[in-house]
Every structure is written in C-alpha cells, then in structure tokens.
Amino acid sequence: MANKPQGMAVPAAMPDASGPAGVEGVPVPSFEWMGLSAEWGVRIKPGEAGLRIGDLNVGIYGEVPEVWEDQTRRPRGALPRPGVPPLPYNLRNKHQMWADSAAGLYEEAIQRRWIPATDVPWNTLKALPEDVERAVCQVCTELTQYANTEIEIITYWQDQMSYGYYEVKQFLATATFDCARIIEALRKRALSNGGGLGVESRGLVNRMILESRGGWTESAAYLYLVRGTYAMQVLRGLLNAAHNDAERMIFGKAIEDHARHLTYGYDHLKYSVSHQAGEADIMQTLLSLGEVMMAAELEESTMRPALAIIFGGGIQGGRTIGMETYLHLVGDFVRNYLSICDWLGVPRAQMLHPMLKKYLEY
Amino acid sequence: MAQFPSLDWFHQVRDVYNSDSSLHKGGGGACHTTAAFKVEDQSYLIVFEGLKCADIRQASAAELKDADFIIEMPYELWKGMIANVQSHGKADLQYTLNSIDLQQDESIAYSPVDDQYRQDLFYRYNQNFQDFFDASARVETTFA
Numbered sequence: 001m002a003n004k005p006q007g008m009a010v011p012a013a014m015p016d017a018s019g020p021a022g023v024e025g026v027p028v029p030s031f032e033w034m035g036l037s038a039e040w041g042v043r044i045k046p047g048e049a050g051l052r053i054g055d056l057n058v059g060i061y062g063e064v065p066e067v068w069e070d071q072t073r074r075p076r077g078a079l080p081r082p083g084v085p086p087l088p089y090n091l092r093n094k095h096q097m098w099a100d101s102a103a104g105l106y107e108e109a110i111q112r113r114w115i116p117a118t119d120v121p122w123n124t125l126k127a128l129p130e131d132v133e134r135a136v137c138q139v140c141t142e143l144t145q146y147a148n149t150e151i152e153i154i155t156y157w158q159d160q161m162s163y164g165y166y167e168v169k170q171f172l173a174t175a176t177f178d179c180a181r182i183i184e185a186l187r188k189r190a191l192s193n194g195g196g197l198g199v200e201s202r203g204l205v206n207r208m209i210l211e212s213r214g215g216w217t218e219s220a221a222y223l224y225l226v227r228g229t230y231a232m233q234v235l236r237g238l239l240n241a242a243h244n245d246a247e248r249m250i251f252g253k254a255i256e257d258h259a260r261h262l263t264y265g266y267d268h269l270k271y272s273v274s275h276q277a278g279e280a281d282i283m284q285t286l287l288s289l290g291e292v293m294m295a296a297e298l299e300e301s302t303m304r305p306a307l308a309i310i311f312g313g314g315i316q317g318g319r320t321i322g323m324e325t326y327l328h329l330v331g332d333f334v335r336n337y338l339s340i341c342d343w344l345g346v347p348r349a350q351m352l353h354p355m356l357k358k359y360l361e362y
Numbered sequence: 363m364a365q366f367p368s369l370d371w372f373h374q375v376r377d378v379y380n381s382d383s384s385l386h387k388g389g390g391g392a393c394h395t396t397a398a399f400k401v402e403d404q405s406y407l408i409v410f411e412g413l414k415c416a417d418i419r420q421a422s423a424a425e426l427k428d429a430d431f432i433i434e435m436p437y438e439l440w441k442g443m444i445a446n447v448q449s450h451g452k453a454d455l456q457y458t459l460n461s462i463d464l465q466q467d468e469s470i471a472y473s474p475v476d477d478q479y480r481q482d483l484f485y486r487y488n489q490n491f492q493d494f495f496d497a498s499a500r501v502e503t504t505f506a
Binding site for chain 1: 388390391392394410411455458460461463466476478479482485486487488489492506
C-alpha cells in the first residue's frame with residue numbers, strides 16, 4: 001500500500017547550491033526539476049505475488065480517466081511540461097481500448113514466458129508420412145500469417161493509444177512478443193523435420209483485420225472475437241493431434257498465450273459495449289460483415305484440407321474421420337462464438353450468417 | 363495406496379507436484395486461480411498460488427461458486443484419465459484435459475457464475491492443470 005504525505009508533494013531536500021565550488025570547466029548541474037512532482041513520497045509494498053503493475057494504481061497514479069486529453073508521451077501521473085507539441089494519439093477515450101484485466105495479463109505474460117530454442121524438445125521430432133508433414137507445414141505457414149497479422153494490427157493501433165491507459169499498451173506489447181515467439185516456433189517446426197513452408201494464405205480474414213480502420217475496438221472484434229475464437233479451436237485440435245512432444249509443447253504453450261490475448265480481447269469488447277452508448281449496435285453491424293469473410297475463408301482456405309489430413313492421419317483418413325473432426329472443430333468454434341456474443345450483450349444467434357450456421361450441424 | 367477420488371489422493375498428488383519442479387515443464391510460470399474438480403457427488407477446491415498448489419480441500423455445493431471454473435465429468439471419464447496417466451507416466455494425447463474436453467458435446471470446464479473471463483483461465487492455465495494430473499503418475503492409486 002502507498003504511504004505518502006498528504007497534498008501536492010515537494011522535494012524533501014534540495015541540494016545545497018551554496019556548497020563546495022564546482023570543478024572548473026564542468027557545468028554546474030541544474031536542480032530545478034527536483035521540485036517537480038505531482039505526488040511524492042509513494043511507497044508501495046510488494047504483495048504475495050511480488051510488486052505488480054496493478055499494485056501501482058494508488059493516488060493520482062491510479063486515476064484512469066474516461067478521457068485522456070493529453071496528446072504527449074507524458075506517463076500517467078507525471079507533471080505535464082508546457083510547450084510539448086502534440087503527437088497523433090488519436091485513441092484518447094477509455095472505452096476505445098480499456099480492459100480491467102490488462103495489468104494482470106501483462107504480469108502473466110511476463111511470468112509465463114517460454115523459449116522455443118531450448119524449452120521445446122526438438123529431438124522428439126520424427127519423420128512423418130509426406131502427406132502429413134506437408135499438412136503440418138501448411139498449417140504452420142497459415143498460423144504464421146495469423147500471428148504476423150496480429151502483430152501488424154496491434155502495432156498500428158498501439159501507436160495511437162494515449163499513455164493514460166498505459167496498462168493496455170504494456171499488455172499489447174507482450175501480445176506482439178507472444179506472436180513473434182509463435183512465428184519463431186512454427187517456422188522452426190516447419191523447417192526441422194524434412195519439410196518446409198507451404199503456400200501463402202489467400203488471407204481474406206487477414207486483410208479484413210488489417211483494413212479495419214474504424215478504431216481498435218473494431219479491429220479487436222475481428223482479431224479476437226471472429227478470427228481468434230476460431231484460431232483457439234485450431235490450436236486445441238493441433239494439440240490433440242500432436243505427433244510428438246515437440247508439437248505438444250508448441251501447441252500447449254500457444255494455447256495459453258493465445259488464451260491471454262482472447263481474455264483481453266473479450267474483456268475489452270465487453271467494456272466497450274457496456275460503457276459506450278450505441279456500441280452494441282455497431283458491433284452487430286461489424287459482425288455481420290465479419291461473418292461473411294470468415295465463412296468465405298472457411299470454405300476456401302487450405303487450412304480445411306490440411307487440418308483434415310492431420311486429424312485423419314493422412315489423405316485417406318482426411319477424407320473421412322479427419323474431415324469429420326475438422327467440421328466438428330468448426331462447429332465448436334461457431335458455438336463458442338455465439339456463446340461469447342451472448343455474454344458480450346451482442347447476441348448473434350438469430351442473425352448468424354447462413355454459411356456459418358451450417359456448421360452447427362456438426 | 364490412495365483411493366481416487368479422495369482428499370488423501372489429491373493431497374498426495376499435491377505433495378508430488380509441489381516437490382518436483384521438473385513436473386512443471388508444460389505449464390511453467392506463475393498460476394493464480396481457484397478451480398474445482400467435481401467427481402460425481404464429491405467436489406474439491408484447488409488453489410494455485412504462483413508456482414505451487416497452495417491448497418486443496420473438499421467443497422460444498424455453495425463453495426463451488428468461489429471457483430473460477432469447475433472441471434466436471436462422469437466418474438468413468440475421470441477414472442480413464444487417471445488410469446491412463448498411471449499407465450503412461452503422463453496423459454497420452456487421448457486423455458489430456460484438452461482432448462477430453464474436445465471429445466465431449468458440452469465442455470468439461472465451465473464458470474459456475476457464467477463469467478467468460480474466469481472460464482478462460484481453464485485455457486490460460488491448461489498446462490498447469492495437466493502437469494498436476496500428470497504428477498499423479500507417482501501416486502499409487504486404487505479406484506472406488
């Protein structure tokens with residue numbers, strides 16, 4: 001807890017300017033800045049889980065306003081300096097990015113880091129039938145593009161998020177690092193077992209995400225609610241079908257990392273819908289458009305045959321049990337998507353795109 | 363020899379899990395959650411704090427609301443999972459929590475208060491819980 005004197009702080013002690021004479025030729029330091037602090041004397045103590053950024057939210061440092069007017073890079077709680085030119089921080093409303101979970105998720109990401117180079121037991125990789133290896137490599141290729149899309153859209157908006165909501169910027173920095181790490185792990189998997197990368201994705205949903213320019217909330221709806229919910233099912237299916245401990249480690253850790261991203265995404269969408277009048281209606285419109293693109297991608301993406309081959313243990317099995325497993329996976333995605341939409345207060349069951357609705361049969 | 367399910371069995375698994383960090387490979391990293399396991403009419407609350415399983419105790423129906431999420435499945439499925447762990451030293455791919463969940467029509471993990479945020483912890487800490495049950499390979503087990 002904080003332990004500080006009341007009122008605006010002043011420095012406890014100023015260096016004595018009348019002290020010993022300085023060294024000739026060395027400029028005398030200026031100490032005027034030492035008197036400048038909006039709140040001084042703060043002593044936050046670590047709790048059982050250490051000193052977390054969420055613990056720092058005391059006094060003025062914990063005041064998270066609905067609107068952050070400051071367009072400079074000033075840290076929340078620091079004194080503003082007159083004359084600093086504004087920068088293009090266009091997202092200055094709390095409902096445009098906030099999630100209460102962001103600070104905790106940042107800590108979780110930092111604490112639960114993993115190292116593909118040494119944590120993944122690469123020596124457990126064994127030769128697979130060529131059709132299966134090609135399918136695994138194709139999935140690695142597409143998931144790499146999912147991850148680099150996530151990096152690009154986060155960094156596009158992160159640049160515009162004001163520093164009043166620094167917890168979100170901190171968490172999103174870890175999310176981009178998580179994505180970089182999964183790109184690393186997938187590339188290593190594809191290039192270490194006799195295969196190589198497959199063909200580039202046509203990228204309908206990637207493009208939709210990258211071209212969402214109405215605000216971070218719009219991008220988050222596409223990135224996390226639409227694509228992210230599907231990607232979680234894909235990762236879970238891949239863990240279930242892992243061929244060795246190396247894949248088991250990669251997909252097990254990828255699920256945990258991705259789950260943090262989804263937690264932030266769902267939490268932010270919930271915050272936005274519940275704190276901004278009209279947002280639920282906007283979300284309905286966005287999701288109507290997003291479902292069209294998602295359904296089209298499900299129809300034509302190479303993920304479909306590649307995953308069916310992995311789940312079926314080869315091309316032959318991919319035509320039967322593999323495809324059945326894949327269709328059930330997509331059915332689970334649509335059911336989860338509808339359930340989360342309900343939780344967000346944006347029910348979609350009655351308006352779900354018919355090309356997605358058909359997966360509910362599986 | 364401990365019988366599954368029983369508080370004694372869960373305590374023995376906890377002791378194995380807490381005493382050997384090499385068992386934490388899958389879910390390395392701090393884990394902060396209170397979850398519940400429901401086996402037929404028996405319920406257990408399990409508390410993870412940091413790198414340890416801090417507590418596990420029997421819980422009443424009312425106490426289950428304290429859980430971030432509950433893992434519930436029929437006894438035969440619990441038994442199959444534990445027996446598989448006993449046989450292989452860790453769950454093979456048909457008997458991980460993830461696999462079992464995928465194979466069911468309804469998810470085996472749910473929030474008792476329909477809170478999506480808390481239910482997501484099942485996925486965020488999935489490998490910690492897998493590590494916990496994999497630790498039961500070192501506990502001599504009988505079944506009720």
